[in-house]
Amino acid sequence: YRCSYMKNFVASDFSILIVDYHPENLKLLGNVLVKAGYNLNFATNCQEARQKISHLHPNLILFDLKVAEDNGCGVCHQLQEDLKHQHIPMIFMTVNKERKYLNYNFELGVIDYLQKPFDYEEVLAKVKTHLIIKQKSDELKESEAKLNTIITHLYDGILIIDRDGVVKFANPAAARIFGQPLEALLNHSLGIPILTSDKALLDFIHPNGKLGVAEITVGKTEWQGETVDIICLRDVSDRQKVMEELEVALTKQKELSEELEKQATTDGLTNIYNRRQIMKLAAQEFDRSIRYQHPFSILMMDIDKFKIINDTYGHQIGDRVIIEMVKAVLKNIRKVDILGRLGGDEFMAILPETNQKQAVEVAERICLGMREIEITFEAEIIKVYTSIGVASYSEEIINLEDMISYADKALYQAKRGGRNQFCTV
Template sequence: HNVTALQDVTDQLRAQNRFLEQLNHLTRTILLSENEQDVLPLLAQLSTDLFHASQAFIIVGDENQVEVFPPLKEGETAQRATLMTLTAQALETGKPLIKTAKSSNVFASIMVLPLVSDKMRLGALCLAWKQPHHLDEIQMQRGEQVASQVSLALAKLRLLKEVQLLAVKDDLTGAYNHRYLNLTGQHLFARARRYQEALSVLMFDLDRFKAINDRYGHLNGDLLLRQVARRCQESIRASDILVRYGGDEFVILLPQTDLETATHIARRLHTAVTSTPIYLEGTTVTLTFSMGITTLDENVPDLESLIRHADQALYHAKHSGKNRICTYTEAL
């Protein structure tokens, strides 16, 4: 009897050591990760191995968008609906949830572990078995340990993303800054060249901004720039990139956009910014702006030249009476 008991304890210790080694591997993977899209499918696979599950899913998101890692295939809507329902229940209670189905074409047993960090609900780790699977107290504890590590990973990755955004965003307007323009612009330029895609650039500044700034003060000038940036952001597409180039000057990168479409976007922006007065502290102002447009062609050697062409078209617009849109030509 003593020998059997000793063997049981030895087996338990070995199993615990194996679990701790795998957990350590999962933690190292987390610490080295920099991208949610890359690491979450890997963490799901490691969780599958840890618990000898048929499959593991990590579900993240908010009320606007939910993502499942690894992504579910087409036709797996029943699994998705089940996972979403159980995730919502687990996040509501903040406690692990176990569901066992007597007969199921999908999963016989599911354990859902809420992912929470600093009271922030991040999502859930879902472990699923196709055959009925008994989940004892030890497995529950291990599940919570793994969920805690995955929660830390998500919190770390989101903090990293916020820090990276701060490094490439303009503090005042929330538009992107010069650094982001160079990083992303070079990539878009290279891609446009390689795949023979269209790429257009808009550059504009506000007419008589200095006079407005001098008359109403710098705080109102800052408020004005923020509102202009907001109106622009609301008027452009998700793929377009708004950059504060300096002072009251902005650049907009338009990927996969030809001259005709760029001109249409420019007119829409002009209407958005100039058609409605902007409310400042104690007053309102009606703005006008001047804009230059250019599109990539075989004669443009690099991104700097493309932006310079937009700048030359803007200069022409300013010196042709302001409040107008000009397109770059070699004659400028």
């Protein structure tokens, strides 16, 4: 059985320093480790050991206990105090089996010991094990250093809290958001209610006294052997402001766009479709009628003797007559029907899914509705009437222009027939 993390172990990636008085020990131990693939360096006294540790930075030190004793374990103390080398693992080689003495050496940073005379299989096993541990420890430290750098300089606030809601870790950004020094946050209870998996917003006071908003995201993770909640606090104060300003700008843009669309498609006086739009919609409805062979009719209308009304009573009364006429027409057509102003007192009504008989009924209703209009001007009552030409789609009609021409002819007939009526052709 081999652990998966040992499969990628390459002995030549590691260097070992052996410190021993006896050249014979150096030779015997060295041969075993070189044969296993390790890079070796040797020292026969503490001074030489210090120099090689400083220059070579070995991954592991095999230290003869006798050498250490003769020098008051100075090298061990030096490694403990030197930040650059204090994590180099040391294995003592000794003939002393007294457990109490060995424990004392462990306090100096010694991680293990090898008994003389050597069991070389044991030597290889312990060397490999402690090098792997060292490698993984270095990787972990490097990872923690990177993570710490990221978290320290992260704009978002990070909190790690235990099951009781007590802060076990906080980064500078979290301290800034809460307006507290880091030490004031650590071991401070946030309370259980904040522990939610949902995203939420938290109001806070900036150090400058301004109200801020933080977005809270909570997730679970493992930290120092226990399940904890990691809370991300993102200061979205500016984002909220930007979003509000963006929303206002988008709303304004939408309103301007709708207003522009309205101005481009509707008549300013009556708020019904203008000539351009009503003709566009009529063309669409005509094409649909041909494609699906559905009935379709249009009404061409104008106000009887409108020029006389306009010249006699003025443009304000003329505008009022047009508005009242539009109200009467809209009152007597369906919601699916479409009304547009072609210009002056001329109007078109589009009647989808409407045959000639049904269109005539609509025209008749409109004429009756117009007769109810009475406009008072200086004690005089002005009556308003309309003439209507009705045209319905048939096989002999080739295009919309033909249909409009038929409706115009019918309108002319209604005028010639005495006005205040409708006609078909």
